[in-house]
Amino acid sequence: MAAELHDYLTFLARSVRRAFQGSWRYYAWMTFLTLVVLVGLNAYARQVVGGLSVTGMSDQVSWGAYIANFTYLVGIAAAAVMLVIPAYIYKNEAVHQVVLLGELLAVAALVMCLLFVTVDLGRPDRFWHMIPLLGRFNWPISMLAWDVIALNGYLVLNAHVAGYLIYTRWKGEKPNPRWYLPFVFLSIGWAVSIHTVTAFLYVGLGGRPFWNSAIVAPRFLASAFAAGPGLIVITLQLVRRLWGFDVRDEALMLLRRIITVAMLINLFLLGAEVFTEFYTDSRHVAAAHYLFFGLGGAGKLVPWIWLAIAMNLVATVLLMSPKTRTLRWLNLACVLAIVGIWVEKGMGLIVPGFVPSPLGEVVEYAPTLNETLVSMGIWAFGALLYTLMLRVAVPVVLGTMRRAAPPVSPPAGETTP
């Protein structure tokens, strides 16, 4: 027990040490992220003092950029399952080598999700009211209570699986399947649940016709399984190029196929939604009209949603063409999908739910500078966290960071044998 604790503390101490070591590029990147985090923290301190009135939100549009980013990031977290399934169910070797990076991405995305929800609270000081038993947790009636369980559970699952695998590998031991495989399989179902429950947050509101559609949950999953793997494709190439991580092109090409299919399904579902709204042309089309064409002179989202649709279309065409078998084009398609979906299911989904208001009032929303800085701070924090986790995970997997110092790097001051 004492030896185990000592091992674990050693691992943590060496991980911290490792986090502060790296090339000038690494230092520059980490310094940049830290600065953005600090600027975000500063903006959040302003929000704590001034209240949520420092945001662009109002009684008409009562959720904005925070909840939009939250929704998008739940999808990124869920997308880890697109590596887990090929790795563990289809036993794909190339994906199995990199599945850890997907699970760590889920951890970082979930931490960002929780931060985005926290900064959106009017009374973050009362967070303890949500803690089961201590406070009053309205479960199973409130979908938000379900989401708290879903997100925290998925965070624990991924942190456990990834942490256990990294730690045992660092010790030079073979991981015991009993300690992680059941959790891996549980996480597959759980991944679907986090994004479904998040969709149900909106879908369950009868007074908001724009969200009150059964297609939202499938659309969330489809777009998540495009944007998430897209982000993973980019990350994998970065760690391959910068830190010499062993990523086979085969894994990237499998992800390309997954993203292509997910993009096609997402576009199909979007088309089905748009048809239902506009062909029916009932009073409920007002929100969709606001999003795509504007309503009564108000139309701040119009250019954004068309840009997003154009990006998604171009990305899909690229993905289907043989061009994206080369990484340069694949990366372009991935970036287009990541950004396009961020607009489409972020602000493009949240804001029209509020415009027009249930009483027909058209009040627009745009994030303020302060709100944008807080959001950027959270994104930077997520990137910082992900980089730190990779900074430890990559050398452990490569075998250059082990409990016993590798024989190739003897203690300083001694002569090489």
Place this chain on the structure above:
Amino acid sequence: MSQDAPNGPLLDPEEGTTRRNFLKAAAVTTAGVGAVAASLAPLRELDATFDKEAWLQKHYHELTPAEMDKVLARLEDEAKAEYGVDVTVRDVKPKAKTKYAYALNLGVCVGCRRCAYACEKENNTSRAPGKQYIRVLEMEQGGIDLETANHQYDPETVPQPGKFYMPVQCHQCDKPPCTKVCPVNATWKEPDGIVVVDYNWCIGCRYCEAACPYWARRFNFEKPVLNPADMNTDTAYLSNRPRPVGVMEKCTFCLHRVREGRYPACLEACPTGARAFGNVYDPKSEIRYILENKRVFVLKEDVGTLPNFFYYFDA
């Protein structure tokens, strides 16, 4: 220390603590703490002092009578400190065998908005920006179409020809979507039908505001702005006491008045007698007469929330 441990040193041997490494780590830590402290500087302007009692206050339903008395006294002190006004805060309980309903005669409403202003004053809602619980819609004759309703109408005189006016406030639904979604039970339906908020339990997620089909809920995006000279000092815990920043609020049919046999402020202010209010369980009440004899309807019946706020047209 760790150098002698059985499983090897905590840090790789070549990375052991040297004076240089130690100084480097100390410098980085100092700079980090300094940077975080600097970025948190705006918090110095936070005028609220941390009150442990307030922070640990239990949910309304879990407070014993003795605890409630302490809470009420504390809230009165808080109001005194904040606005310099002696406010009484009471816990007004619902009456037995009572269920309230409201009826509004659209045939005589002239759209003067006096109900909305009386409500503002009665309920101590923030004046900047104005947080009115009642929204009066100006509509074209020929249908009840919310999408084309005018919220900002401002003519010299009302009513305008060819228009009618529809005040909307909380409908105190029998199936309230707002209470269902609250993650912490900070809002609920009382036995007499009134939907209330515990301002000291709400976490400010605004999910209820998204859920309400009648846009009846308001959020305190900043600390309410009240004029001490103009404040209503007769207040109740669940209704019109001064609210903190960051929580939801809503119309409570003036529960501090109606539970003591008075009418809601909006009804008293109405110059045309368009408003009727009462206990539906009382067979001799005016509301009962209207519900039984007038052709009443509810707004957005299709959302199935079963409102206790009825409209009818009667000249």
